[in-house]
Every structure is written in C-alpha cells, then in structure tokens.
Amino acid sequence: MKKEIDRYLSTDFNLIEIIQPDENKISDVIKLLLEPDGVHGQGVLFLKIFLKKLEGFTNKDIFIDFSKVEIEREKTTSLLKDKENRRIDLLIKSDSYVIGIENKPWAGEQENQLEDYFNYLKELSGSKEFLLIYLHGFGEKPKSISEKTVEKNSDKFLFTSYRKFLIPWLNDCYKECESQKVRFFLKDFKEWILKNFRDIEEGN
Incomplete structure (x- = not known):
C-alpha cells in the first residue's frame, strides 16, 4: 500500500533531509526566506510574519519601513574595538529597528560571544530600537552573556528555540504562501526541524 501511495506522494522524500544543512546553511535558508526581494517571490510576506511572531514573544510593537x-x-x-572578528549570523536593519539573530542549532558559544553581540547592536542601533535573538536548536539558554546584562536589558533579548519560534513561523508562512513550489520547501524544512530538534524540557 505504501509503495502505491509513494508513487504519487513520495511521503519519505525530503530535500532538506537529503542535504543535511549545517549551521551556516540553516542561517542561509532563514535569510533567503526573510529577504523581501528573495527568490521565493512572496515579497515582504515572510518577513512580516516573522516580525509578527516577534511581537507575540516580546509584547512589543515593531514598526518598520x-x-x-x-x-x-x-x-x-x-x-x-578588538572584537572585529566576531560575526553575527543574521542582521536585520531598518529605518527604526535593528535585529540580530545568533543561530545555534548544535554548537556552543565562544567566550563572551553574546555579550559582544549585545554591545555591538547597542552601538550600531544608536537611537533605534534593537533586539538580540538567541535561536537554539534545543532551547538551551546562552552562557556567554552575564545575568546582570540580561536582567538590566531584558527587553532587548529573546532566547528561544527552533520548535518554539521557527515552527510557528514556518507554519504561518506555509499557510500564506501562494507559491506551491515554495510551500513544498517550507513543509520539508519544518518537518526536518521537527525530526531533528526537540526542546530540552520535552525530553528525548
């Protein structure tokens, strides 16, 4: 029966699973989807949904041009100074907001890594609002930033996981996307995440 079904539906076929992306490729995919002029052809749709999800997590309105x-x-x-070799995975800049995303599917952090990224975003944003997102594959909390910094600037951080943030975002992107080809890609990406990542509190 399954062979007959798979002749038409290929239920086990997943392009993302075949490619097995690393941290950089995952970040590339996120960037590709967020780009307003991206090859997905959906304009600002995915970015708008992303920002709407952020508003829900942070309880802050995000207005950008x-x-x-x-x-x-x-x-x-x-x-x-002396931190020029640091590289933040993703940076979203607008006329009124700056958002940095540090993507950590598996790897740990370098010493003071998030502390440096926070200071960088603070310097870069000037009078603009800014937010630093720590996106971890399994929902681990960052270790490279002091509790004092986080407590003092709690509205500048979002520590979240693939399942808590990426999955709801991808679900809504899938629902709103008008390109069947991109919808297939979104579905594969979501299913690959669900198969390979589980929040620590959920167990194995």
Whole structure:
C-alpha cells in the first residue's frame, strides 16, 4: 500500500533531509526566506510574519519601513574595538529597528560571544530600537552573556528555540504562501526541524 501511495506522494522524500544543512546553511535558508526581494517571490510576506511572531514573544510593537530593510549574513562586529572578528549570523536593519539573530542549532558559544553581540547592536542601533535573538536548536539558554546584562536589558533579548519560534513561523508562512513550489520547501524544512530538534524540557 505504501509503495502505491509513494508513487504519487513520495511521503519519505525530503530535500532538506537529503542535504543535511549545517549551521551556516540553516542561517542561509532563514535569510533567503526573510529577504523581501528573495527568490521565493512572496515579497515582504515572510518577513512580516516573522516580525509578527516577534511581537507575540516580546509584547512589543515593531514598526518598520519594509522598503528600507537590509538583511545581512555573517555581519562583522567592526564597531567594537578588538572584537572585529566576531560575526553575527543574521542582521536585520531598518529605518527604526535593528535585529540580530545568533543561530545555534548544535554548537556552543565562544567566550563572551553574546555579550559582544549585545554591545555591538547597542552601538550600531544608536537611537533605534534593537533586539538580540538567541535561536537554539534545543532551547538551551546562552552562557556567554552575564545575568546582570540580561536582567538590566531584558527587553532587548529573546532566547528561544527552533520548535518554539521557527515552527510557528514556518507554519504561518506555509499557510500564506501562494507559491506551491515554495510551500513544498517550507513543509520539508519544518518537518526536518521537527525530526531533528526537540526542546530540552520535552525530553528525548
């Protein structure tokens, strides 16, 4: 029966599973989806959904001019003296908001890594609002930033996981996406995450 079904539906076929992306490739995929002029052809849709999810997590309104958005990968922290070699995975810049994303599916952090990223975003944003997202595959809390910094600037951080943030985002992207080809990709990406990542509190 399954062979007959798979002749038409290929239920076990998942392009993401075949590729087995590493940390950099996962970040590349997230950037690709967030880009307003990306090859997905959906304009600002995925970015709008992403920001709406952020509003739900942070209880803050995020207003930006989508025509002035820049999304960068591996952005160097060049504004920090002696920290020029740091590279934040994703940076979303607009006229009124700066969002940094540190993506950690598996690997641990370097010493003071998030502390440096926080200071970089603070310097870069100037009078703009900013937010540092620590996106961990299994929901671990960061160890490279002091509790004092987090407590004093709690509204500048979001520590979350693939299942808690990426899955709801991808679900909504899938629902709103008008391209069947991209919908297949979103579904594969979501199912790959569900298969390979589970929050620590959920157990194995």
